[in-house]
Amino acid sequence: MPKKDVDLKFVAENVGHSSxxxxxxxxxxxxxxDAIKHADMSRQLLKPDRSCDIHMGGYDFSCTECHKTRNHxxxxxxxxxxxxxxxxxxxxxxxxxxxxxxxxxxxxxxTHSKTLDCNVCHSPVFAKCKPTKTWWDWSKAGDKNRKxxxxxxxxxxxxxxxxxxxxxxxxxxxxxWDSGYMNRVFIGDKVDINADIINLTEPVGSINDPGSKITxxxxxxxxxxxDADYDYILVPHxxxxxxxxKTAYWKNLDWEKAFEDGMDAVxxxxxxxxxxxxxxxxxxxxxxxxxxxxxxxxxxCHESLKGDKTCNRCHQDxxxxxxxxxxxxxxxxxxxxxxxxxxxxxxxxTDYINFKALGYKGDPIIHGGRFKxxxxxxxxxx
Amino acid sequence: xxxxxVRKIIFLAGLVILATALCMAEVWKAPDQxxxxxxxxxxxxxxxxxxxxxxxxxxxxxxxxxxxxxxxxDVYFLLDSPIIKKREDHYEPxxxxxxxxxxxxxxxxxxxxxxxxxxxxxxTTRCSACHQDSFNPDHPERIGIKAAYHQQCVKCHTAEAKGxxxxxxxxxxxxxDHKDLVKLPDNADPFxxxxxxxxxxxxxxxDMLKTAHWLWKGPSPYTTGHRKDIxxxxxxxxxxxx
Numbered sequence: 316m317p318k319k320d321v322d323l324k325f326v327a328e329n330v331g332h333s334s335x336x337x338x339x340x341x342x343x344x345x346x347x348x349d350a351i352k353h354a355d356m357s358r359q360l361l362k363p364d365r366s367c368d369i370h371m372g373g374y375d376f377s378c379t380e381c382h383k384t385r386n387h388x389x390x391x392x393x394x395x396x397x398x399x400x401x402x403x404x405x406x407x408x409x410x411x412x413x414x415x416x417x418x419x420x421x422x423x424x425x426t427h428s429k430t431l432d433c434n435v436c437h438s439p440v441f442a443k444c445k446p447t448k449t450w451w452d453w454s455k456a457g458d459k460n461r462k463x464x465x466x467x468x469x470x471x472x473x474x475x476x477x478x479x480x481x482x483x484x485x486x487x488x489x490x491x492w493d494s495g496y497m498n499r500v501f502i503g504d505k506v507d508i509n510a511d512i513i514n515l516t517e518p519v520g521s522i523n524d525p526g527s528k529i530t531x532x533x534x535x536x537x538x539x540x541x542d543a544d545y546d547y548i549l550v551p552h553x554x555x556x557x558x559x560x561k562t563a564y565w566k567n568l569d570w571e572k573a574f575e576d577g578m579d580a581v582x583x584x585x586x587x588x589x590x591x592x593x594x595x596x597x598x599x600x601x602x603x604x605x606x607x608x609x610x611x612x613x614x615x616c617h618e619s620l621k622g623d624k625t626c627n628r629c630h631q632d633x634x635x636x637x638x639x640x641x642x643x644x645x646x647x648x649x650x651x652x653x654x655x656x657x658x659x660x661x662x663x664x665t666d667y668i669n670f671k672a673l674g675y676k677g678d679p680i681i682h683g684g685r686f687k688x689x690x691x692x693x694x695x696x697x
Numbered sequence: 698x699x700x701x702x703v704r705k706i707i708f709l710a711g712l713v714i715l716a717t718a719l720c721m722a723e724v725w726k727a728p729d730q731x732x733x734x735x736x737x738x739x740x741x742x743x744x745x746x747x748x749x750x751x752x753x754x755x756x757x758x759x760x761x762x763x764x765x766x767x768x769x770x771d772v773y774f775l776l777d778s779p780i781i782k783k784r785e786d787h788y789e790p791x792x793x794x795x796x797x798x799x800x801x802x803x804x805x806x807x808x809x810x811x812x813x814x815x816x817x818x819x820x821t822t823r824c825s826a827c828h829q830d831s832f833n834p835d836h837p838e839r840i841g842i843k844a845a846y847h848q849q850c851v852k853c854h855t856a857e858a859k860g861x862x863x864x865x866x867x868x869x870x871x872x873x874d875h876k877d878l879v880k881l882p883d884n885a886d887p888f889x890x891x892x893x894x895x896x897x898x899x900x901x902x903x904d905m906l907k908t909a910h911w912l913w914k915g916p917s918p919y920t921t922g923h924r925k926d927i928x929x930x931x932x933x934x935x936x937x938x939x
Contacts, residue, residue: 316887317887323881323885323886323887323889323890324879324881324882324883324884324885324890326890327875327879327881327885327890327893327894328875328876328879328881329875329876330872330875330879330894331872332869332872346939347939351939352937352939361725362725365727365728365729371727372727373727373728373729373730374727374729374730374773374792375726375727375730380869386904386907386908387901387904387905387907387908387910388904388907388908388909389908389909389910392919395935395937396930396931396935397917397919397920397923397926397929397930397934397935398909398914398915398916398917398929398930398931399915399916399917399918399919400908400909400915400916402919408794409797410801415766415796415797415800415801416766416767416800417766417800448939451938451939453938495919496919496920496921497919497920497921498920498921498922499920499921499923499936500936501923501929501934501935501936502933502934502935502936503934515936515937515938519921535938535939536938537938537939539938548936550936594938595938596937596938596939
């Protein structure tokens with residue numbers, strides 16, 4: 316119910332379109348507060364800098380301009396929850412040939428679009444305007460005497476209700492092959508409780524699938540409880556229902572009672588024994604796309620272009636084009652640093668997306684792409 | 698006593714300045730959008746005489762002149778003509794990616810189909826230089842700016858089977874002023890408000906009840922093993938670690 320002092324007549328008379336503020340009222344606060352869950356959404360997007368989000372900050376896009384609606388169904392597929400009522404992609408407006416000026420560089424960038432999600436280059440760091448929570452250890456909760464310490468961003472490392480946290484700002488995403496489909500663990504699904512890490516969501520994809528693309532993710536990591544006998548994730552009862560509540564963790568600090576009640580609420584049994592396990596959730600990075608001139612430059616991934624040899628590895632260098640300038644222009648993290656972002660460690664970084672971890676032998680310029688062997692004019696590499 | 702009063706006045710003046718500064722800071726404008734909005738507001742002088750080249754001549758002329766996408770200075774426009782708004786104002790501006798269209802079409806003459814007769818004028822000019830008010834008795838052959846936009850956009854989008862052809866695909870409909878439409882007593886309660894909305898918007902009400910935002914569950918077409926399910930969501934089975 317709305318607050319008592321809200322003049323509902325006035326509200327109804329001034330009905331209008333949805334806005335970043337109306338959608339963000341819930342979606343910016345995912346996880347219990349601003350920017351906690353979403354690596355790429357926060358109240359910062361109400362009035363974002365142009366360099367923080369080109370769509371919302373440069374052109375004042377509202378959410379529904381991309382997340383088109385039909386019969387009140389809102390398109391978009393989330394990585395955190397399974398529900399989707401239509402999808403949104405950059406290609407809907409930008410096409411699958413998004414670099415359109417016809418230059419040699421554009422040609423190569425459009426080829427990249429077949430293998431890379433746009434945000435690999437166009438949003439090279441997440442939580443670029445505000446720190447987001449990346450670690451949440453529930454097992455440490457319950458110590459009312461522990462004084463929270465503030466990290467370098469001024470964010471607390473502890474809350475007795477919730478446990479221990481880590482925050483990151485302007486962080487490098489994890490890059491994974493993604494086909495757009497997710498594996499998910501639902502309430503009641505069996506998990507491998509002997510595994511080091513349980514993935515609650517993880518993208519499905521492969522270097523060998525032409526439909527999969529290298530995609531940036533924030534991985535929300537944490538420690539939470541698993542039923543040691545039934546092998547499913549436990550749902551605790553946290554928030555007290557009323558003054559008489561005897562089971563809520565945030566009132567009674569008793570996990571046993573909280574699990575029993577919480578599991579009862581979702582219709583499952585609690586065996587009476589639990590284990591703390593590390594769990595990961597993959598969150599695809601979609602928003603906070605930066606202006607084109609702040610995209611990653613070629614050298615930031617391709618170490619092979621860092622030296623004297625650049626485009627002239629394949630192309631004749633007798634034209635009136637500065638190859639080095641082409642290969643090495645782009646986001647300069649020093650610019651982001653000057654804007655107050657915590658990116659100093661990224662300046663001069665190369666192999667940004669880690670080719671080997673993605674299944675390549677190394678820099679594809681030297682070792683070949685996933686479906687093509689390019690090398691022309693230089694020795695076969697071992 | 699006097700000093701106290703002066704101090705008080707200075708303090709109050711300070712407050713006013715601070716409040717003004719805060720209010721000023723509140724007004725946020727997206728820079729690219731603002732630039733485009735300013736451009737959209739301008740009404741340029743009407744070009745009375747134009748050179749009636751045959752389409753193919755015009756195309757070749759532009760190409761021979763070496764005019765290409767490299768000459769496109771305005772990447773992005775908001776189409777929000779004050780000429781149209783003088784008569785009717787039902788829609789929000791259209792975002793028009795000018796350079797992107799130019800790159801895709803690779804033929805400037807598709808839109809810049811004639812040029813001003815004045816030899817000193819630029820080869821290309823904005824739509825609203827030639828197309829202004831509709832039914833101008835001095836230029837009965839000239840369609841107005843609204844018709845020009847719609848004929849040009851819809852015709853090409855249809856022919857190319859690309860881009861929107863429906864109203865809302867290009868511009869958001871403005872919400873009519875509801876001050877006189879809404880009939881509610883002062884201090885209306887939430888149930889009265891909902892009932893009043895549904896008085897006209899009953900279909901939308903029905904639609905809303907079937908959405909994931911209402912039900913907190915729905916189809917999961919992108920979740921492996923559950924692609925045909927329709928009951929997963931935060932309200933039912935979703936798990937998290939935060």
